[in-house]
Amino acid sequence: MQHHVSKRRFAMGLSSLDKIIALQRNPANIRNLCILAHVDHGKTTLADCLVATNGIISSRLAGKLRYLDSREDEQIRGITMKSSAISLHYRNGDQEYLLNLIDSPGHVDFSSEVSTAVRLCDGAIVVVDAVEGVCPQTQAVLRQAWLENIRPVLVINKIDRLIVELKLTSQEAYAHLQKILEQVNAVTGTLFTSKVLKERAEEDEEEEEKKKDSKTLSGDQVYDWSARLEEADDSQLYFSPDQGNVVFASATDGWGFSIQQFAQIYSQKMGIKAEVLLKTLWGDFYLNAKAKKIMKGAQAKGKKQLFVQLVLDNIWSLYDAVVTRRDKEKVEKVVTSLGVKLLARDLRHSDPKVLLSAICSQWLPVSQAVLLMVCEKLPSPLEIAAARVEKLMSVGARRFDSLPEQTQELKRAFLQCSSGANDPLIVFVSKMFAVDTKALPQNRQRPLTHEEMAQRRDLARQRHADKHTALWNKSAVQVLSIYYSISLSGQMESLTLKDSKPEEEEEHQTFIAFARVFSGVAKKGQRVFVLGPKYDPAQALSMLPEGVSASGCVSEVPHLSCCTMESLYLLMGRELEELEEVPVGNVLGIGGLEVSVLKSATLSTSPACPPFIPLNFEATPIVRVAIEPKHPSEMPKLVRGMRLLNQADPCAEVLIQETGEHVLVTAGEVHLQRCLDDLRDRFAKIEISASKPIIPFRETVVRPPKVDMVNEDLGKQHKIAIIHQVKEGRSSATLHVDSGGLVTLTTPNRLATVSIRAMPLPQVTSLLERSAELIRTLEQINMSLREGKSLDISHRTLEAIIGLKTQLEILLQGRKWRNAVDRVWAFGPRRIGPNILLNSVEGYQRPSVWQCLGRVVKAGEAGAQVIRDLDNSIVSGFQLATLAGPMCEEPLMGVCFSVEKWDIQSPASKVEGSSETLEEGATAGPIQARRRPEAASADCYGPVSGQLIAAMKEACRHAFQAQPQRLMVAMYTCEIMATADVLGRVYGVLGKREGRVLHEEMKEGTDMFIIKAVLPVAESFGFADEFRKKTSGLASPQLVFSHWEVISSDPYWVPTTEEEYLHFGEKADSANQSLKYMNAVRRRKGLYVEEKIVEHAEKQRTLGKNK
Amino acid sequence: MSIFTPTNQIRLTNVAVVRMKKGGKRFEIACYKNKVVNWRAGAEKELDEVLQTHSVFVNVSKGQVAKKDDLTKSFGTDDLTAICKEILAKGELQVSDKERHSQLETMFRDIATIVAEKCVNPETKRPYTVNLIEGAMKDIHYSVKPNKSSKQQALEVIRQLKESMEIQRAHMRLRFVLPAKEAKRLKEKLKPLLQVVESEDFDEQLEMVCLVDPGCFREIDELIRCETRGRGSLEVLSLKDVEEGDEKF
Secondary structure, eight states, X not given: OGGGGGGGGGTTTTSOHHHHHXXXXXXXXXEEEEEEESTTSSXXXXXXHHHHHTTSSOTTTTTTSOTTOOSHHHHHHTSOOSOEEEEEEEEETTEEEEEEEEEOOOSGGGHHHHHHHHHTOSEEEEEEETTTBSOHHHHHHHHHHHHTTOEEEEEEEOHHHHHHTSOOOHHHHHHHHHHHHHHHHHHHHHHHHHHHHHHHHHHHHHHHHHHHHHTOOOTTOOOOHHHHHHHSOOTTTSOOGGGTOEEEEEXXXXXXXXXXXXXXXXXXXXXXXXXXXXXXXXXXXXXXXXXXXXXXXXXXXXXXOHHIIIIIHHHHHHHIIIIISOOHHHHHHHHHHHTXXXXXHHHHOSOHHHHHHHHHHHHSBHHHHHHHHHHHHSOOGGGOOHHHHHHHHOOTTOOGGGSOHHHHHHHHHHHHTOOOTTSOOEEEEEEEEEEEGGGSGGGOOOOOOHHHHHHHHHHHHHHHHHHHHHHHTTSOHHHHHHHHHHHHHHHHHHHHHSOSSOOOSXXXXXXXXXXXXXESOEETTOEEEEEOTTOOHHHHHHHSOTTOOTTSOOOSOTTEEEEEOOEEEEEETTEEEEESEEOTTOEEEEESOTTTOSSOEEEESOTTOOOOOOOOOSSOOOEEEEEEESSGGGHHHHHHHHHHHHHHOSSOEEEXXXXXXXXXXXXXXXHHHHHHHHIIIIISOSOEEEEOOOOOEEEEEOOOOSSOTTTOOHHHHXXXXXXXXXXXXXXXXXXXXXXXXXXXXXXXXXXXXXXXXEEEOOSHHHHHHHTHHHHHHHHHHHHHHHTTOOOOOOHHHHHHHHHHHHHHXXXXXXXXXXXXXXXXXXXXXXXXXXXXXXXXXXXXXOOOTTHHHHHHHOTGGGGGOOOOTTXXXXXXXXXHHHHSOTTTSOOBOSEEEEEEEEEEOOHHHHHHTOOOOOOHHHHSOHHHHHOOOGGGGGSTTOOHHHHHHHHHHHHHHHHHHTSOEEEEEEEEEEEEEEEGGGHHHHHHHHHHTTOEEEEEEEOTTSSEEEEEEEEEGGXXXXXXXXXXXXXXXXXXXXXXXXXXXXXXXXXTOOOOSHHHHHHHTTTOTTTOHHHHHHXXXXXXXXXXXXXXXXXXXXXXXXOOSOO | OOOOOGXXXXXXXXXXXXXXXXXXXXXEEEEETTTHHHHHHTSOOOGGGXXXXXXXXXETTTTEEOOHHHHHHHHSOOOHHHHHHHHHHHSEEOOOHHHHHHHHHHHHHHHHHHHHHHEEBTTTTBOOOHHHHHHHHHHTTOOOOTTSOHHHHXXXXXXXXXXXXXXXXXXXXXXXXXXXXXXXXXXXXXXXXXEEEEEEEESSEEEEEEEEOGGGHHHHHHHHHHHHTTOSEEEEEESOOOOOSOEEO
């Protein structure tokens, strides 16, 4: 990093800023390209070589410095983690080119960064390691380039490894290179086939529709896919050295070449036409020395291919001379024959690599080969394909033709790439990245002038003189003088380091948009529309006045806002240069958008512009962790930091869960590590800790088994359950459980008794979950009705409520559920949950929750139904019971509590000694019903209402325990794309994680399988990572929450018979997944876990003194 | 009379003594450490894993075995196993290190869970996680008192945590209807108890929805009941006023 601090001020090396600004105006000579590859195939090294041509870094350091890896962790880990851009100037003959080069990360976790880079480019350099060949990420980047319609060129890198490491002969190397080329082309071919097949399917569909319309059946309809494939032209698609879109290189040693270069060299030497050589240099051709002819069929005749003979052999002999044998004389011979001038220093250097790169970088400089290919083969912004424009602009599966006319006109501006004053500005922002505010060019520290320095020195001296005199009287002279000298020098240092402006402590990070101008000219300070992804130009055009500009205030068009581009920057790797305006076709950085743009956006001066289609991310975030500050008082800092992180990272997601957890979702473990580092060092600047997120569970009951398949001994099991819970009950005097599961509980003051039975709810759980919002409104309506107020209920809600009711009635069938829907007392927990309280009390005609419907139908009858006193306590008790179940204090789900008896004795009657049951509600008037028994407040057990709540809650819990209890787990659906060869391992990982495969199918035209599976959330921590490791990155899972599922095993089950002991062991904890989950939750919450502190009493450490 | 010689001496190690006084006599049994609490809770079912020996002592450390007569007199039986079980169930025990440790740890967690359930971050109205509360409790060096209930201690912890971090009891949302006559007078009395008044509707009677500290609930309840002589009503709308659902940045 420190290497070029000295060059800070002007990191432009040989080409000045003015030059680049001039070049920016000529779109024909601009190339926007990115470097894509699998991790460690040499992208950044190649980028280094290209950067070195501009003199930004020394060519000696190229390949070692990794200039574009500006983050510290990138340098330490040696992998790129973000895409970064740099503008380069390249002169080819009389043509001058401007290259906007974007380096991208290769690691799968950062594939989102690749997406952001690809969107801004017109072409891509795909780098492939000559040894490793096509790797998973190579396939992924080729797919991404394909999907974005950008043209790729190929660089086969690290050919030196074939010589030095694998020790291949030139002949073998040729075969190897050919194989790699075939692999790459196979991938492209697959992409092409799948696209053709997809298009055909679409066409077929259209034809089908047409057929349906015309109702004429053409008999000669032949489904012959091969014909269509042959029709489609794919000649441009493939990589081939004779096409000029392949470069062979070794970026570390600094050499690289394309066939053309050698064709030119040899056409002069051998007098063969360059065109002929160009065609025959790659392929099965050989040189017949006698006939002086180039013949076909080298392999068959056992001759050396032309490529081997003319190209590879030369390189091999060079390596042999320089690296392997270190033959000084031979080296000199080679050097003179190549016409390369060497420094004596390099010749003497002990490391042969230095000499090698010194020779190679002059003989076959890699930058020359690559840049030439880029300028010739990659399209300029002018050549942007119409298809790509249409694809970019047709968001949300809308066809381009269906967009408004004005929008379609924009396409013209797009294609022409004109930068006239009248052309609309269209800019796409693909990501936001954070830079240190101090690193911005406007805030950059400038060297102090002499006068300023002198002035400051005087000031400092003055200050210290003051201090000096103040301290004089107190301290010894010697000590003081030491202090003085030290502090003065310290002060001087800090003075020179400090910025000239007072530092703004609060804002350390500024966000800069990584963007490209697709049409028009971006000017500093310009007002533009920011178009959100859901923005609809048709709707906006109808709402906005004609000819509106962004400078005016924007009306309430959805997904449209306005902002000012406060500053424009030229991106030079880690440096930024301020610009006044940026014409079409250039990559740029825009400051001042952090408020209006979150991650990506489309900017335009014309409201007719549609938003570009969202970025296509290969990897979706699936690794979830909960983040906490080390010191709880730093919570606000963490929240702010996470907000910044969310904006700075295109792939990270940040959310606060209902439990209060701050969850960070990232694409993988490496990505997670980077996000945590960022939070720690840049955004939050506090100590944080990341942990496994809390996994939610639900508790439920199931139907008691009618036939026990294992022991056919039902009575005993039941007894166990009842014994179990009688033991738990605090006072069995007030609690009674009968064999049917009916629980009767009396309050401590013996005044009220409730009898409750718990039942599993059939099927309606998901319906109740879905209609939580509706039930909430229903609850509000009921509350206001109870107050005697009438509320205006919209027709739609009423209909929805009726719909819900009928659906419930359909689902709740059978003898047990007769009239159940009308008797619903409440829902819970929180009055909206998926549990039901049923009113089965005889003689208590309580208005049901559906009373708002009843009021409309039969208003007269409502008066007869009165709410009994303390009704609210029953509901509250139910709410509390459903919020935290007895198994592990998790909410209940799908449980119905039916109140079968509810007696209250008035305290007065207790005094008299009679135990008469009062049906207060039936006799008392509405005003009295609200009155509370005042005498009860004097009770030692607190107010009756409170006691009843507690009693109701306890009764519900006991009723719940009287039934067979089960745990419910949240499930993810998991979609996996995997190639055929890793299919077995995919199943292995899924099986280990308790996953279940739902179905599996092959994707048409590819060798990819799509597998759909479900997986418990509790097992998902570390799933993605394990998955990628096991399948070497060839399969990628996606996880989405889908539903709750009952675990079929009983957490309280213990083996009882001899066979079960044998099979499961005494404790049966190995097989019981639900017990494991339950105990984990109980332990986390500090509840009692039935576990031994020490397993074997005899095996404890002996603490005896004298033995 | 047994003589202590190395040959007929059985030395017990890792002894936890359970004592019981019955019939004016003291009886002891020798148990393994860290097992008695498990036995009482029902987690350990194997008696031999708890008892070092089935004999009942007068003094374990001296190795004095209780006399049969005394046992029959006090327990009404001379079945040593039955007596051991009784002593195990009713006697006073030494809590061993691991038992104490796990007990304190469980209680610590329990307190943290209660605090996390009851409290919110006043800025975001969202609860803190149990982990965070545990960390904060460690930061303030809270020591668990095993003889106080977790709930009591949780309230104590909340009070102490307030000094070091932004934390607050989650408010209860209450709605009360007051008859017009007493409304004004009562409102003045209630005012200091209410944290936030969300809505106030005064036509025939005063209807208010407000957030209160859960600690004040009884006071408010009492006030309304006594002052209005049963004509006012109080309803709990929600026990905890927290943000629901997930929030995405």
